Amino acid sequence: MIATTSGLLGCALLCLALIATALHLDRFPALARYAVAMVAIVALFTPVDGLSVLAYVRGVTGDLSVATLVLAAGACVSRLSGRTLIAPRESLALLRVVAGAGVFLYPFALGWTPFDPYALGYGSVAFITVLLLVTLAAWRAGLNLVVLVVLVASLAWLAGLYESRNLWDYLIDPLAAIYAVVRLSAGEVGKVFPRRQS
Amino acid sequence: MSARARKWTSLAAIALVFAGLYLRALDAPPPAAFVPPRSAPQPAASKPFFKPQLLPNSSTLSVHSATAVELSDGRLRAFWYGGTREGASDVAIYTSVYSPVTGSWEPERMLVSREPAERRLQRYLRKLGNPVAGRDAAGRVWLYYVSVSVGGWAGSAINAMVSPDEGETWSAPRRLIASPFFNISTLVKGPPLRLADGTVALPVYHEFLGKFGELLRLDGEGRVVGKTRLSWGSSSLQPVIVPRSESEAVGFMRYAGDPPGRVLMIRTGDAGARWTAPVKTALPNPNSAVASVLLAGGPLVLVFNNAEENREELALALSADFGDTWRVARGLEGEALPPRAPVPEYSYPWIMQDRSGDVHVLYTWGRSRIKHAVFNRAWLEGGR
Numbered sequence: 344m345i346a347t348t349s350g351l352l353g354c355a356l357l358c359l360a361l362i363a364t365a366l367h368l369d370r371f372p373a374l375a376r377y378a379v380a381m382v383a384i385v386a387l388f389t390p391v392d393g394l395s396v397l398a399y400v401r402g403v404t405g406d407l408s409v410a411t412l413v414l415a416a417g418a419c420v421s422r423l424s425g426r427t428l429i430a431p432r433e434s435l436a437l438l439r440v441v442a443g444a445g446v447f448l449y450p451f452a453l454g455w456t457p458f459d460p461y462a463l464g465y466g467s468v469a470f471i472t473v474l475l476l477v478t479l480a481a482w483r484a485g486l487n488l489v490v491l492v493v494l495v496a497s498l499a500w501l502a503g504l505y506e507s508r509n510l511w512d513y514l515i516d517p518l519a520a521i522y523a524v525v526r527l528s529a530g531e532v533g534k535v536f537p538r539r540q541s
Numbered sequence: 542m543s544a545r546a547r548k549w550t551s552l553a554a555i556a557l558v559f560a561g562l563y564l565r566a567l568d569a570p571p572p573a574a575f576v577p578p579r580s581a582p583q584p585a586a587s588k589p590f591f592k593p594q595l596l597p598n599s600s601t602l603s604v605h606s607a608t609a610v611e612l613s614d615g616r617l618r619a620f621w622y623g624g625t626r627e628g629a630s631d632v633a634i635y636t637s638v639y640s641p642v643t644g645s646w647e648p649e650r651m652l653v654s655r656e657p658a659e660r661r662l663q664r665y666l667r668k669l670g671n672p673v674a675g676r677d678a679a680g681r682v683w684l685y686y687v688s689v690s691v692g693g694w695a696g697s698a699i700n701a702m703v704s705p706d707e708g709e710t711w712s713a714p715r716r717l718i719a720s721p722f723f724n725i726s727t728l729v730k731g732p733p734l735r736l737a738d739g740t741v742a743l744p745v746y747h748e749f750l751g752k753f754g755e756l757l758r759l760d761g762e763g764r765v766v767g768k769t770r771l772s773w774g775s776s777s778l779q780p781v782i783v784p785r786s787e788s789e790a791v792g793f794m795r796y797a798g799d800p801p802g803r804v805l806m807i808r809t810g811d812a813g814a815r816w817t818a819p820v821k822t823a824l825p826n827p828n829s830a831v832a833s834v835l836l837a838g839g840p841l842v843l844v845f846n847n848a849e850e851n852r853e854e855l856a857l858a859l860s861a862d863f864g865d866t867w868r869v870a871r872g873l874e875g876e877a878l879p880p881r882a883p884v885p886e887y888s889y890p891w892i893m894q895d896r897s898g899d900v901h902v903l904y905t906w907g908r909s910r911i912k913h914a915v916f917n918r919a920w921l922e923g924g925r
Contacts, residue, residue: 347663393660402665402690405724452721454751457773457818461721465767466569471562478555482548490551497558501565507718508764510562517722 346406346506353407354400355387357518360415363422376423406505408516409496410441413488433488435530438523440477440489445520448511464511474510570758570766573736574812575784578835579896589920593873596637596911598649603627604635606730606889607903607911610674610682612707615896616640619903620652620672620684621911628693630655632669634686636708639913641899646913652711653686653702661713662700665690670697671889675733677741682708683763685717685729685743695749696725701763715763725749730830730889731781733759740766742813744792746778752797754780756813772819777805779830783841788812791864793831793843794819802826802849806864824858824867825849832890835863837898839918843867844890844902847875855887855904857921870921873902873914882907 463470481489496513601623624632633654670687726749754771776798803821847856854875906912
């Protein structure tokens with residue numbers, strides 16, 4: 344029950360972030376922003392053929408990781424309030440960590456080699472130690488968002504909030520990893536081919 | 542709070558949370574031994590018998606992928622999926638019970654259909670697929686079944702439900718999370734195994750990008766708490782694992798690679814912690830599922846399609862040396878074994894030995910019926 348509720352709410356947050364970003368809600372007057380958000384939330388929970396729209400989304404995405412939820416929450420706050428919740432330096436660091444973890448995890452988890460890093464997520468001391476080192480490095484560098492994501496994901500794993508009992512699923516998911524790789528790649532492309540000033 | 546105080550507070554939070562992670566990691570279940578097969582008595586001089594029959598599954602045009610579990614009173618409960626065709630939205634999972642006393646099957650009943658299942662799981666389902674049944678250490682019957690939300694079978698996930706009363710009533714389904722990539726591409730075909738600590742080992746396979754097998758470890762609530770890779774790459778699927786002792790087991794897999802098509806075999810000597818790389822046996826495999834059981838005190842039996850090109854012949858092979866060498870002992874279906882199905886395809890076998898020592902094989906007969914064959918060891922070993 345908790346897993347189902349948290350899974351659906353996570354999908355609601357992602358959908359709201361996508362809608363707010365696609366519509367550029369921050370350009371709207373404040374009242375209109377919140378009205379659109381309310382309408383979107385009602386629509387997402389509206390049943391279609393006995394299932395809410397969110398259940399269709401969850402059928403595709405599964406339960407979303409803390410990294411995705413934090414990025415989605417940042418986008419929602421930014422588009423609804425007009426304030427930037429996540430500093431660019433923090434966001435960039437999180438994207439780098441998520442992209443690196445995704446590049447390490449997914450190819451091997453999909454059967455490229457006999458090594459399966461996903462299996463380490465069920466409580467491997469080695470995996471937890473590497474995660475601790477990454478977290479301490481982020482803490483030392485003052486990258487609080489990375490620390491926050493690791494701590495919230497770890498607490499959720501300890502509490503068993505998701506259907507999964509694998510720590511990887513709490514930390515990252517393919518949506519966050521793909522988004523991170525695309526954003527970082529676009530940034531690199533932007534450096535090589537800077538836009539001309541008009 | 543000053544920046545310095547915030548920094549040290551966050552370090553304390555890191556220390557506390559990671560202490561929790563390490564405690565949980567140290568509390569994780571250690572590797573568990575297999576539960577070896579029981580030694581069912583088999584009269585040495587019993588008269589050979591072989592009784593085949595089609596199940597009375599008449600409510601659907603197409604059926605596939607039968608599985609079964611022995612009930613506490615000695616009857617057999619089978620499950621399979623059926624609908625207008627494989628992958629159709631009306632495909633549901635059906636069940637029926639076989640009585641060895643009367644030698645007949647009860648009329649089928651629908652157990653799981655798509656729309657109620659998606660409401661219970663709170664996620665959209667496009668179609669249902671392979672079911673697999675087994676028992677846990679507490680004697681409860683578990684049913685694992687495949688569902689797809691997007692795309693073809695490569696988009697599959699596994700769901701589990703449990704029955705405390707021999708399959709009469711069932712829990713709500715639970716989604717098993719077995720892959721980090723949208724949890725897609727995990728399917729079942731082989732029977733689950735009980736482990737000595739009460740957990741269950743469920744053989745699964747993946748079909749997205751690669752084709753390879755894994756062994757999931759499930760706790761008493763059916764949650765995945767560990768996994769081991771059985772193979773890797775893009776040519777092995779549908780693993781079936783047969784333990785011989787607490788530490789030794791052999792596994793067989795369907796082969797989907799370059800010719801020649803052969804049944805694949807893997808082994809472990811450390812209760813599944815490590816598995817050998819798959820090797821080709823001498824037995825042909827036309828990219829089709831196999832089933833295997835170690836008879837009590839007797840040979841290892843493999844049900845397989847005895848051809849490289851098609852599924853028109855289904856046979857039983859015996860191995861006295863736990864898989865090193867084989868002899869084809871009996872045919873179940875083939876050119877010389879009428880009646881032939883309108884579509885001569887015999888596939889997805891399931892084999893088990895009941896407490897009396899009789900052996901049951903269930904398989905898809907011409908994609909339109911489930912066929913059940915029950916026989917004893919005397920018949921099996923009295924063949925070619």
